Amino acid sequence: MRINKNISELKPSATLLINEKVKELRKKGEQVTHFGFGQSPFPIHNSIVEELKNNASNNHYLPVNGLSKLRHQVSNFLSEHQGIQRASDLIFIGPGSKELLYQSVLIVEGHFIIPKGSWVSYIPQIKSKGGTYSILETALEDNFKLTSNCLEVYLSESSHKEHILVLNSPNNPTGAIYSDAEYESLAAVCRKYKVIVFSDEIYSQINFSNTYSPSISKFYPEGTLVFGGLSKVFSAGGYRLGFMSLPKELDDLSVVYSSLFSETFSCVSSPVQFAALKAYEYSKELQHYVATSTAILDGISSYIYNELSRCSIQCTVPQGSFYMMIGFENFKILLKLLKLDTSAKLSHHLLNNYGVALLPGSDFGFKPNELFFRMAFVDFNGEKVMKAFEKGKEIDELFIKENCISIYKGVQQLIKFIKETI
Numbered sequence: 001m002r003i004n005k006n007i008s009e010l011k012p013s014a015t016l017l018i019n020e021k022v023k024e025l026r027k028k029g030e031q032v033t034h035f036g037f038g039q040s041p042f043p044i045h046n047s048i049v050e051e052l053k054n055n056a057s058n059n060h061y062l063p064v065n066g067l068s069k070l071r072h073q074v075s076n077f078l079s080e081h082q083g084i085q086r087a088s089d090l091i092f093i094g095p096g097s098k099e100l101l102y103q104s105v106l107i108v109e110g111h112f113i114i115p116k117g118s119w120v121s122y123i124p125q126i127k128s129k130g131g132t133y134s135i136l137e138t139a140l141e142d143n144f145k146l147t148s149n150c151l152e153v154y155l156s157e158s159s160h161k162e163h164i165l166v167l168n169s170p171n172n173p174t175g176a177i178y179s180d181a182e183y184e185s186l187a188a189v190c191r192k193y194k195v196i197v198f199s200d201e202i203y204s205q206i207n208f209s210n211t212y213s214p215s216i217s218k219f220y221p222e223g224t225l226v227f228g229g230l231s232k233v234f235s236a237g238g239y240r241l242g243f244m245s246l247p248k249e250l251d252d253l254s255v256v257y258s259s260l261f262s263e264t265f266s267c268v269s270s271p272v273q274f275a276a277l278k279a280y281e282y283s284k285e286l287q288h289y290v291a292t293s294t295a296i297l298d299g300i301s302s303y304i305y306n307e308l309s310r311c312s313i314q315c316t317v318p319q320g321s322f323y324m325m326i327g328f329e330n331f332k333i334l335l336k337l338l339k340l341d342t343s344a345k346l347s348h349h350l351l352n353n354y355g356v357a358l359l360p361g362s363d364f365g366f367k368p369n370e371l372f373f374r375m376a377f378v379d380f381n382g383e384k385v386m387k388a389f390e391k392g393k394e395i396d397e398l399f400i401k402e403n404c405i406s407i408y409k410g411v412q413q414l415i416k417f418i419k420e421t422i
């Protein structure tokens with residue numbers, strides 16, 4: 001049997017592989033801190049679960065683009081809680097933002113631009129359609145955010161006619177958030193070169209200093225597709241519901257999306273769409289839930305940042321999402337002598353010898369010899385931590401030891417690795 005070459009050349013996702021390895025080690029009784037897997041640790045809010053239960057007997061196919069009431073609700077949510085004006089008839093509901101991103105990759109033709117420090121799935125999705133892409137350089141000093149200058153230089157020299165820029169903020173893997181000013185200058189470059197932007201805003205409300213995150217669509221509405229969903233903000237990844245929105249300038253695409261949806265997934269599960277209505281009502285209770293989970297992630301990431309920075313491990317400044325990048329570039333020469341000269345080799349070394357699972361930066365657009373890693377700081381019991389936090393406890397070392405022991409041990413193991421190696 002012949003297999004489509006674009007697909008057969010894809011490798012199993014690094015996240016899943018490391019997850020398997022961690023399971024295997026834990027089965028053998030070994031202590032492992034899983035900084036590799038980025039799933040929300042918090043329980044889904046009860047109001048959403050109840051709505052799912054109430055609609056469990058609903059066996060109807062719903063409209064291909066999603067329940068009309070839900071599309072209105074998402075439009076209101078974006079307007080009230082994200083400052084984005086998007087018409088409800090240009091909002092589409094799909095089985096996760098990943099699928100909607102993939103369908104968009106299939107639909108929109110052009111050369112993709114991926115900033116170094118981007119989510120693992122963008123490049124495989126592009127490869128699977130036989131598309132082309134360039135990775136643009138970013139720097140730790142900028143928290144690995146793409147600068148307008150870098151984009152301008154690239155576009156002024158590019159021989160491709162059409163470009164699609166994929167931006168993600170709050171970011172997986174860096175935890176960085178683009179500011180309004182940064183977006184404004186990126187938007188000017190995108191407008192000049194007529195670049196289409198896929199703005200992945202799946203972590204939007206998980207912002208450590210605000211209740212939402214800026215969107216480039218505010219400055220470049222006409223060229224920006226916005227993506228979001230239930231998985232991160234509402235901790236409901238397994239519900240598989242995401243949304244995307246088109247600008248009115250691209251409303252011709254509407255029928256193209258509907259056709260592809262109808263020939264592929266038909267519609268998102270009915271009970272889940274009704275449960276999502278509850279989420280996007282965004283009651284005061286839910287806002288409190290999101291604020292609490294975000295404050296916890298903020299506290300944990302600050303603890304990790306302070307501990308690791310103190311022993312010269314580089315860290316991005318965590319601003320949102322559940323991730324940060326950490327780096328061992330300061331120890332590069334010594335690590336090279338130990339033959340630990342790529343992030344892939346060093347991640348195996350840390351897992352096998354220190355029980356710490358980190359994903360190598362090479363899966364996120366970094367060069368193999370750049371010693372950066374994605375750290376997901378969600379290896380804790382979210383329900384327990386929420387209860388402890390609600391009692392007014394401050395997130396300090398004692399809190400982490402009492403409530404997030406795996407994270408505490410993982411951080412201590414990384415410090416031990418530096419002390420023993422350097």
Ligand SMILES: Cc1ncc(COP(=O)(O)O)c(C=O)c1O
Nearest residue numbers: 096097098119172202229231242
């Ligand atoms: C940056 C980013 N975008 C999109 C997704 C996909 O989310 P979902 O398909 O669950 O909506 C994820 C999930 O890990 C992510 O981290």
